[in-house]
Amino acid sequence: MKRLDPFLMCLIGAVLLASFLPCPVVWQPWLSRLTSLLIMLMFFFQGAKLKRRALLDSVKNWRLQGCTLLITFAVFPLLGAGMYWLAYRLSSSGFLGPDLWAGMLFLCCLPSTIQSSIALTSMARGNVPAAICAATVSNILGILITPLLCGLFFDHGSSGGSGLQTILNVAEELLLPFILGQCVQRWLGPVVHRHKFLISCSDRGSIIVLVYSAFSAAVLQGLWHRIPLILLAGVGVADALLLALALGLTYLLGRMMGQSIEDDITLQFCGSKKALTSGVTMASVIFPGSAGIIVLPLMIFHQLQLFVCTVIARHYAQRPQQPHET
Template sequence: MKRLDPFLMCLIGAVLLASFLPCPTIWQPWLSRLTSLLIMLMFFFQGAKLHRRALLDSVKNWRLQGTTLLITFLVFPLLGIGLYGLSHQLSATGFLGPELWAGMLFLCCLPSTIQSSIALTSMARGNVPAAICAATVSNILGIFITPLLCGLFFDHSSSGGSGLQTILNVAEELLLPFILGQCMQRWVGPIVHRHKFLISCSDRGSIIVLVYSAFSTAVLQGLWHRIPVILLVGVGVADAIVLALALGITYLLGRMMRQNIEDDITLQFCGSKKALTSGVTMASVIFPTSAGIIVLPLMIYHQLQLFVCTVIARHYARRPQLDHEAGPPQ
C-alpha cells in the first residue's frame, strides 16, 4: 500500500495546529499579507520555470487537449450540480449543508493538478508530454475560468465580489506574478531549474502557511462546532462519487475517441484530478472569509485521487511492453 504523501501529512499538521493554536485575530492581517506574498512568489517561480515551448506544443493534439479541458471545466461542474440537486431532492438542505456544498461545487470548478498528473501518467507509461501540456494549460486557463464559474454558482456576497472583480483579484495575485516570471525567465529560469528542491520547498511551504491561515480564521469562527464528524464522512462519500464518475467518464470517452492507450491514460489522469495548490490559493482570494471550510472537500478529494489513481497507474504499468513504447533500438 502506498504510504501517505508527506506533503498531505504537513497539511494535516497545519490543520491540527490551527485547530489547537489558531493565529490570534490581532495578527491575522499580518498573516494574510504574508500568505499573499508567498502565493505571488510561488506563481512567479512557476512562470520562470515553465518553458514557452510547452505552451506552444499544447495545441498539437487538439482532440486530447480539448477533451481534457471539456471534462475539467464543463463535465465536472455538471457533476457537481447534478449531485447537489440529487442531495436536495433527498433532503431540504442537502446532506452536507450549504458551506460544504459550496466547497464541493468549488472543487468541481478547479483546474487539473500538474505534478501528480504527470507523475502518475509517467508511472502508467502514458503520454507524458501530452500530460505536461494538458495540466499546464488547464492551470493557466483556470486562473480565468474558475473565478468565472464561481461567479455563476455563488452569490456575490459569498464569493467576495462580482464575477469580474473576482477574476481581477485572482489575476492580480496569480496571473501577474506568473507573467512577470515568464518575462524574467531568461535570468531567473536557470536558477529555478538548478535549485528545484528549494523551489519545491518554497511552493509547498507557502501552501502549508496558507492552509494554516485559512483554518485559523475558520476555527476562530467556530469551524469544528459547525461541522460534526458525520458531515466529514459525508464529504468523503461525495468526493468518492465524483471521483468514480470522473474516472469512468474519462475512460469511456477515451475508448469512444479510439485513441491509443497512452493517450487514454493521459486523459484519465489529467481529466479526473483537481489541483490542491491552485485550489487553496484561489479559495483564499475568492472566499476570503470562509476559505477554511471551502477547501475541506478539496483536501479529502486530493488524498482520494492520489490513492485511487496510484492503484490504477500500477495496473496500467503491468501491461505488456509494446514495440512503439520501447523506443528506437540501441
C-alpha cells in the first residue's frame, strides 16, 4: 500500500494548526499580503524553470495533447455539472450543500497536475515527453481557462467580482509573474535548475502557508460548525466517483483512438488528475473569502488520485516489454 504523501500530511498539519490556532483577525491583512507575494514568486520561478524547447518538441502529437486538454477542461466540468444536477434532483440539499458543491465544481475546472502525472507515467512506462508537454500546457492554459469556467459555474458575488475582473486578478498574480520568469529564463533558468530542491521546498512551503491562511479565515467564519464528518465522508464518495469516471473515460477514449499503449497511459494519467498546487493558489485569488472550504474536495481528491493511480501504474509496469522499449 502506498504511504501517505508527506506534502499532503504537511497540508493536513496546516489545516489542524489553523483549526486550533487560526491567524488573529488583526493579522489577517498582513497574512493576505504575504500569501499574494508567495503566489507571485512561485509562478515567477515556474516561468524561469520551464524550458520552451522541450515543450515545443512534444506539442507535435496534437491528437494526444488535444484529447488531454478536452478531458481536463471540458469533460471534467461536464461530469461535475452532471453530478451536481443529479444530486439536487435526488435531494433538495444536494447531499453536500452549496459550499462543498462549489468546491467540487471548482475541482472540475482545474488543470492537470504536473509532478505526479509525469512520475506515474514514467512508472507505468508511458510516453513521458508527451506527459511533460500535456501537464505543462494544461497548467499554463489553466491560468486563463479555470477562471472562465468558474465564471460559468458561479455567480459574480461568489467568485469575488465579475468574470473579467477574476481573469484580471488571476493574470496579475499568476500569469504576469510566469511571463516575467520566462523573460529572464536565459539567465535565471540555470540557477533554478541547479537548486531544484530549494525551489521545490519554497513552492511547497508557500502552499502550506496558503492553506493555513485560507483555513484560518474559514475557521474564524465557523467552518467546522458548518461541515460535520458525515459531509466530509460524502465528499470522499463524490471524489471517488468523479475519479472513477475520469479514469474510465480516458481509458476508453485511448482505446477508441487506436494509439499506442504508451500514449494511452499518458492520456489516462494526465487527463484524470487535478493540480493541488495550482488549485490552492487559484482558490485564494478567485475565492478570496472562502478558499478554505473550497479546497477541501480538492485535498481529498488529491490523495485519492495518488493512491489509485499508483496501483494502476504498477499494473501497467508489469506488462511485457515491447521491442521499441529495449
